[in-house]
Amino acid sequence: MTVIKAESASFAYPDGTQALHQISTAIDSGEFAAVIGPNGAGKTTLARLLCGILAPQSGKVWIDGWDTSQFPASRLASKVGYVFADPRLQIFTSSVREETAFGPNNLGFSPSETEAAVSEALQVTGLQDKASAHPYDLSYSERRLLALASVIAMRQQAIVMDEPTAGLDGPARRQLQNALALLRRRGTAAIIISHDMDFVADCCARVLGLKDGRLIADGPCSDVLARAELFGQELPCAARLCRASGLPAAYSAEEFVAALQ
Ligand SMILES: Nc1ncnc2c1ncn2[C@@H]1O[C@H](COP(=O)(O)OP(=O)(O)OP(=O)(O)O)[C@@H](O)[C@H]1O
Ligand SMILES: [Mg+2]
Missing domain, CATH: 3.40.50.300 (P-loop containing nucleotide triphosphate hydrolases)
Known part of the structure; x- marks a missing residue:
């Protein structure tokens, strides 16, 4: 299709x-x-x-x-999701989890759907152990993966x-x-x-x-x-x-x- x-x-x-x-x-x-x-x-x-x-x-x-x-x-x-070349243009919340949950919440996912989507997106990008971290405390590569996770979570x-x-x-x-x-x-x-x-x-x-x-x-x-x-x-x-x-x-x-x- x-x-x-x-x-x-x-x-x-x-x-x-x-x-x-x-x-x-x-x-x-x-x-x-x-x-x-x-x-x-x-x-x-x-x-x-x-x-x-x-x-x-x-x-x-x-x-x-x-x-x-x-x-x-x-x-x-x-x-459709868009992952920017520059993660600074995309990341604006104060934790990895919040950043990843923003899109699904905004699209009207239920709390349990958001939880599942965030968990999956953080797991595939390897950021699950950084869920509570502030995005600015991540390395450049991790910030790029976070930008990707926040789009993947919107499914x-x-x-x-x-x-x-x-x-x-x-x-x-x-x-x-x-x-x-x-x-x-x-x-x-x-x-x-x-x-x-x-x-x-x-x-x-x-x-x-x-x-x-x-x-x-x-x-x-x-x-x-x-x-x-x-x-x-x-x-x-x-x-x-x-x-x-x-x-x-x-x-x-x-x-x-x-x-x-
Ligand atoms: N905001 C803008 N205002 C005016 N011209 C722009 C703007 N953004 C891009 N351009 C111009 O549009 C053309 C295409 O730019 P674009 O950024 O899409 O190219 P690109 O293939 O992504 O390049 P790169 O490999 O450098 O990222 C270029 O001539 C560029 O100078
Ligand atoms: Mg370009």
């Missing part, structure tokens, strides 16, 4: 910068789609358009059938994440993978903006490539990552190793192991 759909959606900022030109795409339940592109390509703008924080000036975006130009972002928040059909691996240490990266596994089990549609091609290759079956505000690639991960340089990105590590050693092309760690065998 299609959860998020854009049809010829264009967006310009008030200063006249035309950030997106006629974007058309559709993301289904259970699909993990990455968005790649060089700095300034329009990835963050597209993320905000696809979760209804911004509405297109022309064309349409629908979230679960709702035209985003007809609903405030606060209503659309019942259908929406879709989630949009802006550069989820940026600045994460090793343990936090593993927690992120853990949280993504939960979203997969739930059948959540995920749109993941990233400059991290290894992460994209390992997590996303589909990749959207943006350049100068235009969607110029949208297809299976290996097809788009084969042209990663066009989008200002290095090839994933697996692909560089294959190229250097004459192995058949592989992009994810799993494909690399298969190519070796």
Whole structure:
């Protein structure tokens, strides 16, 4: 089932910068789609358009059938969650538990539903032992995981994440993978903006490539990552190793192991 759909959606900022030109795409339940592109390509703008924080000036975006130009972002928040690239823009309460409970409470979950959602979100992000901590006492990686937990707890059909691996240490990266596994089990549609091609290759079956505000690639991960340089990105590590050693092309760690065998 299609959860998020854009049809010829264009967006310009008030200063006249035309950030997106006629974007058309559709993301289904259970699909993990990455968005790649060089700095300034329009990835963050597209993320905000696809979760209804911004509405297109022309064309349409629908979230679960709702035209985003007809609903405030606060209503659309019942259908799609947005994890900011900068956790400082998202975190505003004084404890990890309170922060994670804010969204479910706001969406009208019952106290027991909120409790279950908070407990699950803290568990998958590894923050359960920090539930009483003040967010400012967390490390940067933990604050990013908290921002993710607070969205996961809302249990929406879709989630949009802006550069989820940026600045994460090793343990936090593993927690992120853990949280993504939960979203997969739930059948959540995920749109993941990233400059991290290894992460994209390992997590996303589909990749959207943006350049100068235009969607110029949208297809299976290996097809788009084969042209990663066009989008200002290095090839994933697996692909560089294959190229250097004459192995058949592989992009994810799993494909690399298969190519070796
Ligand atoms: N608030 C704003 N006002 C005016 N122009 C903006 C604003 N935010 C972004 N832009 C411009 O819109 C274009 C797309 O920006 P966007 O932030 O969406 O790119 P991005 O692909 O996310 O880049 P990055 O990789 O650096 O995060 C750029 O030309 C940028 O300078
Ligand atoms: Mg950005």
